[in-house]
Amino acid sequence: MKLLIAVPTYNEIENIKRFVITVFEHIPDYADILVIDDNSPDGTAAAVEDLIRNYPNRLHILNRESKQGLAAAYLAAFEWGLSRGYDVFLEMDADFSHNPKYIPEMIDKIETNDVVIGSRNISGGGVEGWSALRNFISKGGSLYSRLVLGCPIKDLTGGFNMWRKSALEKINLETISAKGYLFQIEMKYKAFLAGCSITEIPIIFTDRKQGKSKMSKGIFVEALINIWKIKSNARTDKGSFEFIKFAVTGGLGTVTNLVIFFIFADLLKLPEIPVSICCFIVAATQNYIINHHWSFRNRTESDKPSIKKWFLFIVSSLLGLGINILVMRAILTYFNVPLKLIAQAGGILAGMVINYAVSKFLVFRRKK
Numbered sequence: 001m002k003l004l005i006a007v008p009t010y011n012e013i014e015n016i017k018r019f020v021i022t023v024f025e026h027i028p029d030y031a032d033i034l035v036i037d038d039n040s041p042d043g044t045a046a047a048v049e050d051l052i053r054n055y056p057n058r059l060h061i062l063n064r065e066s067k068q069g070l071a072a073a074y075l076a077a078f079e080w081g082l083s084r085g086y087d088v089f090l091e092m093d094a095d096f097s098h099n100p101k102y103i104p105e106m107i108d109k110i111e112t113n114d115v116v117i118g119s120r121n122i123s124g125g126g127v128e129g130w131s132a133l134r135n136f137i138s139k140g141g142s143l144y145s146r147l148v149l150g151c152p153i154k155d156l157t158g159g160f161n162m163w164r165k166s167a168l169e170k171i172n173l174e175t176i177s178a179k180g181y182l183f184q185i186e187m188k189y190k191a192f193l194a195g196c197s198i199t200e201i202p203i204i205f206t207d208r209k210q211g212k213s214k215m216s217k218g219i220f221v222e223a224l225i226n227i228w229k230i231k232s233n234a235r236t237d238k239g240s241f242e243f244i245k246f247a248v249t250g251g252l253g254t255v256t257n258l259v260i261f262f263i264f265a266d267l268l269k270l271p272e273i274p275v276s277i278c279c280f281i282v283a284a285t286q287n288y289i290i291n292h293h294w295s296f297r298n299r300t301e302s303d304k305p306s307i308k309k310w311f312l313f314i315v316s317s318l319l320g321l322g323i324n325i326l327v328m329r330a331i332l333t334y335f336n337v338p339l340k341l342i343a344q345a346g347g348i349l350a351g352m353v354i355n356y357a358v359s360k361f362l363v364f365r366r367k368k
């Protein structure tokens with residue numbers, strides 16, 4: 001096992017040296033520490049660099065240009081560690097809220113689990129030094145998140161967690177959208193959805209004694225709302241309903257097509273071939289828009305609809321139509337079907353699968 005302890009810091013000059021020294025007293029020699037510092041104005045990074053001489057090859061620092069939040073710091077740390085062959089990761093605050101004495105038990109539990117959570121909310125766990133109000137808010141927030149997400153993890157918000165590399169791979173870190181406080185919830189929820197084995201060990205969390213708190217009311221209220229976003233994103237990430245949504249969208253497009261055809265060809269008596277071509281374009285455009293905002297929402301998050309993609313989608317729909325006709329003809333030629341309708345149904349399905357594949361992997365492909 002190669003363990004990396006990832007410690008994000010922002011203005012932790014009063015804690016960091018003592019913290020690093022204490023952690024090294026509690027960890028085996030296959031464990032290293034990576035401090036991720038966001039250019040703390042108080043000189044935290046310089047203090048770490050000072051210590052690196054005492055722990056060559058075991059203490060590392062990742063200097064980032066500006067304060068980018070906890071989530072970005074951890075994601076950078078995972079990337080740093082994964083590319084250097086670490087297979088277990090521990091997230092830990094630098095302010096002594098997370099007592100290093102729990103690390104050996106976490107290491108023990110990670111042998112048989114994908115994720116080990118240092119938990120304040122199970123029997124034996126708790127919080128020291130928080131006001132009754134902050135305690136109430138934290139417990140309430142945890143319960144609320146658990147109910148909204150339908151997730152059995154008792155401490156969803158805590159930041160003292162150990163991850164196997166395989167868990168991080170299952171979560172697919174590229175899909176993590178939370179920036180701040182919600183990061184821990186999103187990671188754990190995704191691990192739960194991905195079927196990771198997760199266990200909680202009781203920890204006593206102690207409030208920071210040195211340095212300033214960065215928690216605010218704003219962060220908390222934002223979290224209450226954004227948790228719903230996490231829920232819907234995580235579910236669409238699985239992509240399990242993409243095809244069904246795509247098919248429903250196609251069905252709606254067909255209705256639009258028929259309604260317009262009826263108005264212009266039957267009621268207004270316009271020539272049916274040009275009308276039919278227009279109907280196709282209008283319906284395909286409608287499909288493009290709905291697919292962008294609904295069926296493939298999770299792939300197009302950071303993207304706007306564009307003429308180029310619309311055109312690609314029209315071409316993809318034409319390709320689907322071509323396949324539809326070919327397969328329908330082939331079924332009629334090679335099989336003895338009692339109704340032509342069956343051949344057309346087969347054709348529609350084949351056309352739709354092709355259109356779906358082109359849409360998913362080309363038109364709406366995820367931006368890197």
Ligand SMILES: Nc1nc2c(ncn2[C@@H]2O[C@H](COP(=O)(O)OP(=O)(O)OP(=O)(O)O)[C@@H](O)[C@H]2O)c(=O)[nH]1
Pocket residue numbers: 007008009010011012036037038067068069070073092093094095097207208212213214215
């Ligand atoms: N790299 C980096 N680290 C951060 C940032 N914000 C907070 N941290 C560090 O992340 C850890 C947890 O942050 P804390 O400020 O302790 O947050 P908290 O535990 O929710 O709240 P308090 O302990 O009450 O302040 C600490 O080690 C911080 O120094 C950030 O933007 N970038």
Ligand SMILES: [Mg+2]
Pocket residue numbers: 093095097208
């Ligand atoms: Mg803290």
